[in-house]
Amino acid sequence: MLIEESYKDVPTTVAGKGTMRIFLIHPTIAGYPHAKFPGVVVFSEIYQVTGPVTRFARQIAGQGYIVALPSFYHEFTGPEPLSYDGPGTDAGNTWKITKKVAAYDEDAQLTVSFLLGLKTCNGRIGATGMCLGGHLTYRCALDPRVTAALCFFATDIHSSTLGEGKKDDSLKRAGDIKGELVMVFGKSDPHVPAEGRDLIRKTLHEAGVEFSFYEVFAAQHAFMSCSRLESTCSDRCSTVTFDPSRANICAASSAI
Template identity: 60%
Template structure:
């Protein structure tokens, strides 16, 4: 399926008015200008919407989804060309940004997605690294029908954002994920950013809260889906296999209109 790319700069309230840039990659179906598709939010890693993230988002869009990929840096950083300065600026942006501002970014992104005329309002989310954690937090939004989180960082250590003190797992324990969309957590067993103890904590917290979750641990390092060889971690075959799994989750949840959800064990009422 053919796709095209545009972007919106959306002002924020909690980040001193600094805008977030949201890239939209959407299907194009000739002769069907009013076609509508489900939507997917792709949260970027700390390097922002680089080639690997854009290509990942484009692959999802070509399957028939309106995809938004959110750039979490301030507009001022978009013009920096010195790679060392840009890397430092991105790192500082990550640790200086408040968790509430990250949540506002997610809300603004979903708000924009459901407002698009080519989106039918059925939303899923995914992301890698920093974006994996943000996709995890996006699962608290009842509009998100599925979240697939690739090697989400800082979840186990609760160190997202300014002050390095987030409440992601606390909210799980408090029941904020109960009755929400489907959750998938994917980690590499050789991931030095999320060690075994951290993965065990995340899994235990979700299971103790009785959250239906698919928890996948594969033989890979951190960032294994990034299709670049800069650090020698990209596993193309494994990425292809997991992409098929991701699309099955999205198709089964956001991709199909199943009607209203009912509690497990309770049959829906039928009118004769």
């Protein structure tokens, strides 16, 4: 399926008046300009909307979903991606715990509203993301308008350390998730240890969430992400964490 790409700047208020850029990837069908599709919010890692994240989103759009990608560090920088290097990593990690959790939630709500406001959206909304984006996907699922969410190796949920003050309420609000939730972790992920994964699973069970929980043997953090790139070559994948075979299995077996 062919796709078209554009963007929309929307006003934000929680952290002061500003704007957030939402990148849009839209499927097209020749001869059917008014065809309707479900929408998907794609949340990136700490580096904002990078080339690898965009390629991931294009794959989703090519299956017949309208994909919206929010640039969530708009309080600190422009919509451009951060570099996969030391300074880029440091900036992303700093901003991750500087931004207000309420501002993250506003970004997600604005993106969902943007999708639902499109004449070509059929009203069904899903969300997905990796790493920090996995956690933001989980929080996006707190919005009752979201009917399905797929979180890949979501960080900081088990420790409740997202945002300003490093004290989020994501696990406490698990019962607010009304759609279906899928969580995927690598069993060798140092960022979300076994006891952390057990806590998430137990909390979801006790909250009565409709969820599936997958732990991939021998997979590390970011095993789905061909995105730990060398700054000298924008399409070189890291051999440290990216696992193509396991990534393909997860991609083939997961659906929004």
